[in-house]
Amino acid sequence: MxxxxxxxxxxxxxxxxxxxxxxxxxxxxxxxxxxxxxxxxxxxEKFSPKKGIFGSPFVGLENFRYLMNIPDIDKVVFNTFFIAAMKLALGVVVPMFVAILLNEVRLESVKKVIQTMVYFPHFLSWVILSGIFIDILSPSTGIVNEFITMLGFEPVYFLGDPKVFPYTMALTETWKEFGFGTIVYLATISGIDPTLYEAAEVDGAGRWQQTVHITLAALLPMAALMLILNLGGVLNLSFEQIYNLYSPQVYSTGDILDTLVYRLGMIDAQYGVATAVGLFKSVVSLVLVSFSYWFAGKVSGYRVF
Structure with a gap:
């Protein structure tokens, strides 16, 4: 003892x-x-700023009943999950693909320049990037639509067409974050045993076959783990991105829970209802986080504690 x-x-x-x-x-x-x-x-509560949290009248589940009766609340929930699912999928596939391409670059100086270029957008806020995207995606003067019209197609209203807006959000978010996401996959690639490539080359495997059967095979477990772990934050969309880029004409497909909370709380001063929306989102996120960590432990043996 x-x-x-x-x-x-x-x-x-x-x-x-x-x-x-x-x-x-x-x-x-x-x-x-x-x-x-x-x-x-x-x-x-029916919250009143004058009475405060502990002085406002208690209303039970009335705020949640009001929430369920908000027009188009079902669309808002669908938009949240739909945009989040696209970001989740692209946020795993694109960084993995870019990491494989970067791994094939043999000149270290070129490789470092490319890495710096693709990492840089991650450190820019959406306040800055929203102004850039509004300019380059403009249907009249934007460089993207000028290129589209040069090819003989009609201009696309990326930020004003409800059908296009969700995909624009997913693609712009992926463009901003994929460089930073490649760090995990490049680290995984660096941990692959070099003798595997040597043995494959001796057996007559070409570069493409080595990439598919060794590099990609080593990355898939990490990709699955990242997908599972990111599932927990699927509802934590980039509020700054959508708030700075959307408009009332795309509410039908671009309005999400976070922007609804902002309008209810900050604009309409319905603090109790806005808190109810946030609590609903937090409970769903808690369930998803718990499930994702449990599933990660079953699939790959990942444990936090």
Missing amino acids: NEKKKSRAVRLRRELPFHLMLLPAVILVGIFSYGPMVGIIMAF
Whole structure:
């Protein structure tokens, strides 16, 4: 027993600095992530800023009943899942494909330049990118539509056509983030045993066959894991992207839960209903996160704890 106590004391002294380093992050998470959860009470109140959270009248599930009766709420939920599903799929496939292409570049200087170029959009905010996309996707003066008309086709109203808008959101989000996503796949490729390629080359396999049967085969488990883990955040769409690019004429296909919360809370001052929408989204996200981590553990043995 004394030996066990001594080993625990030694381990505690050794790990104490790491726990102290973690403490500021834990405090910040507690303040900014768990502290505001007191506001969930607003979902069950007819909230009044004058009376505050603890003074507003309790209305039970009335806000949720009102939410279910909002016109086109079914479309908003569908739009959320539809756009999120496209972003989820493209966010896995495109980075994996680009990582394979980058791996085939032999000149390190060229490879580094390309990596920097594709990583850079990740660090730009949607406030900046929205202005750029509004200009280049303009149906009259945008460079994209000028190219389309040169080919003999009619201009496409990317940000004003309800049929095109969801796909525009998925593609622009993928363009912004795919470079950063390639990091995971490039790291996976760097961990492949080089002797596998040497053995395949001795057996007469060409570069294409090596890529398909070795590189792609090694990436598929990681792609499946990333897909499963990202499933938990499927409802956390880029609010900044859609808010800065959509307009009332594309509400039918572009309005999502986050933008609905913004309009209900910030514009219509229906704080209780907006909180109810946010709580609904959080519960669904919790279920998806729990399922995705459970499934990841079953498929690939991934564990957080």
